[in-house]
Amino acid sequence: MRDIRYLDDVATLIFDKEACVGCSLCTVVCPHGVFELIDGKAKIVDLDGCMECGACVNNCPVNALKVTPGVG
Amino acid sequence: MSIEIKPPLKHIQSENVSILPSMDRVSPVLFDEKKLKHSSPLSEYEKSGYVIAHFVEKFIETDAGPIPVVKRDLTLRDRVETLGARSGLTRNNYRIAPGLYAIGKPDQNSEVLVTANFKLTFDILRSSINSISAWILVLDSFGVNVWCAAGKGTFSTQELVNRINKSGLERILNHRRVILPQLSATGVKARDVKKMCGFTVIFGPIRASDIALFLQNRKKANADMRQVTFTFKERLILTPIELNIAFKPLIITTLAIFIISGISHKIFSLENSLNRGLTALIFLLIGVLSGALITPTFLPFIPFREFAAKGALSGFILAFCVLVLFSVKSNITYFSTSSSLSLLLFSTAVSSWFAMNFTGATPFTSPSGVEKEMRRFIPFQASAAILSLILWLYSGF
Numbered sequence A: 001m002r003d004i005r006y007l008d009d010v011a012t013l014i015f016d017k018e019a020c021v022g023c024s025l026c027t028v029v030c031p032h033g034v035f036e037l038i039d040g041k042a043k044i045v046d047l048d049g050c051m052e053c054g055a056c057v058n059n060c061p062v063n064a065l066k067v068t069p070g071v072g
Numbered sequence B: 001m002s003i004e005i006k007p008p009l010k011h012i013q014s015e016n017v018s019i020l021p022s023m024d025r026v027s028p029v030l031f032d033e034k035k036l037k038h039s040s041p042l043s044e045y046e047k048s049g050y051v052i053a054h055f056v057e058k059f060i061e062t063d064a065g066p067i068p069v070v071k072r073d074l075t076l077r078d079r080v081e082t083l084g085a086r087s088g089l090t091r092n093n094y095r096i097a098p099g100l101y102a103i104g105k106p107d108q109n110s111e112v113l114v115t116a117n118f119k120l121t122f123d124i125l126r127s128s129i130n131s132i133s134a135w136i137l138v139l140d141s142f143g144v145n146v147w148c149a150a151g152k153g154t155f156s157t158q159e160l161v162n163r164i165n166k167s168g169l170e171r172i173l174n175h176r177r178v179i180l181p182q183l184s185a186t187g188v189k190a191r192d193v194k195k196m197c198g199f200t201v202i203f204g205p206i207r208a209s210d211i212a213l214f215l216q217n218r219k220k221a222n223a224d225m226r227q228v229t230f231t232f233k234e235r236l237i238l239t240p241i242e243l244n245i246a247f248k249p250l251i252i253t254t255l256a257i258f259i260i261s262g263i264s265h266k267i268f269s270l271e272n273s274l275n276r277g278l279t280a281l282i283f284l285l286i287g288v289l290s291g292a293l294i295t296p297t298f299l300p301f302i303p304f305r306e307f308a309a310k311g312a313l314s315g316f317i318l319a320f321c322v323l324v325l326f327s328v329k330s331n332i333t334y335f336s337t338s339s340s341l342s343l344l345l346f347s348t349a350v351s352s353w354f355a356m357n358f359t360g361a362t363p364f365t366s367p368s369g370v371e372k373e374m375r376r377f378i379p380f381q382a383s384a385a386i387l388s389l390i391l392w393l394y395s396g397f
């Protein structure tokens, strides 16, 4: 959501590019368009848009993603 | 199935007394076989102890037994129930029976749309998928919407697998796939569902109104369908619940206000309590209105990112305007500098607090951000409230 923004520099999303197999599921489930698939790998394009819902973490097949909500 | 008609009894008697003459005759209408058969298409699906839901129009027979077909149009009853749920009056008990339903004329190739058993969610789904025929698998989310239930773990992988197995879907379908709302992804692990019951999970669009287009596009969602929105209307719809939550603390605060406002050099003055109490109550209501209604509704138009700051600003401005209005319109003498300042601080703190609470209802605030905001703003809100109290007490003497 680009029109309403919450705080910057608080999202705890961590992405392990090495582990990513480019399945694109994170780009499907994220409700804030945080990822794009670029050259067969996920890329975080809007970190501050992340609301730490955990949908991507829950569905990444190789545990390449992590969020720790509430310790920002 | 034919119903055996017994010859009418000559007399229905109770201890040899005919109670009513009409009781001697068995009503011919009751036993009119033709009428019985055609009375209602639903009647043969009635079961003792069950009520057929009012949104079911008929049943279709499948290899997994009769499946209720639901109406697409919402009735007046649905709309009234929606109002009740939105206002928070009936929200805690607004669920429908989980299980398999149908809409339109689905067959063995039709898609399966999975949803939650919060009636509002179900109503939105059945009324906004245009002319699509599909199966609707309703999970038991305890009457909670998809996103919240997924977060709480009730709209889960296990619940989905259990419902798929229990519904007999595999006896009905030629395929093995189900379409889930995207926002259920926090609770459902697609690959585990596949492992556990062989069904492929497809994450569909967020909004039910996009399902028709999604299916047309061969189950591809565009970027818009994948992103949550928080429009004016969506924000406005949430405010009754916010006001409802505010109600209880409001009552307690009101009591406290009247007691505190009465404290004066006479120890306690009833006149002060009523007069000053009423004034303080007005500014309490201004704070609540600003924090729980105005700030949420006009969220993106109020400066600052933190909700607490947005709330403080709008509460301050509103209270200031009302103070000016008061002092122009009337000659209320107790509006000293200290009491004016106290009232300003009071509305600001209350509004900031309720606005901060609204972070829990939005679809874009991260828990880490909320925690940061609370750490920063609760001390401010508390000091403003305490300062306001001291000034109010001071101005009472």
Ligand code: SF4
Pocket: A013, A029, A030, A031, A032, A033, A034, A035, A049, A050, A051, A052, A053, A054, A055, A056, A057, A067
């Ligand atoms: S945690 Fe949620 S909002 Fe953040 S990147 Fe993952 S899916 Fe997107």
Ligand code: SF4
Pocket: A019, A020, A021, A022, A023, A024, A025, A026, A027, A041, A042, A059, A060, A061, A062, A063, A064, A065
């Ligand atoms: S879900 Fe995981 S593996 Fe798949 S694209 Fe995203 S980060 Fe990569």
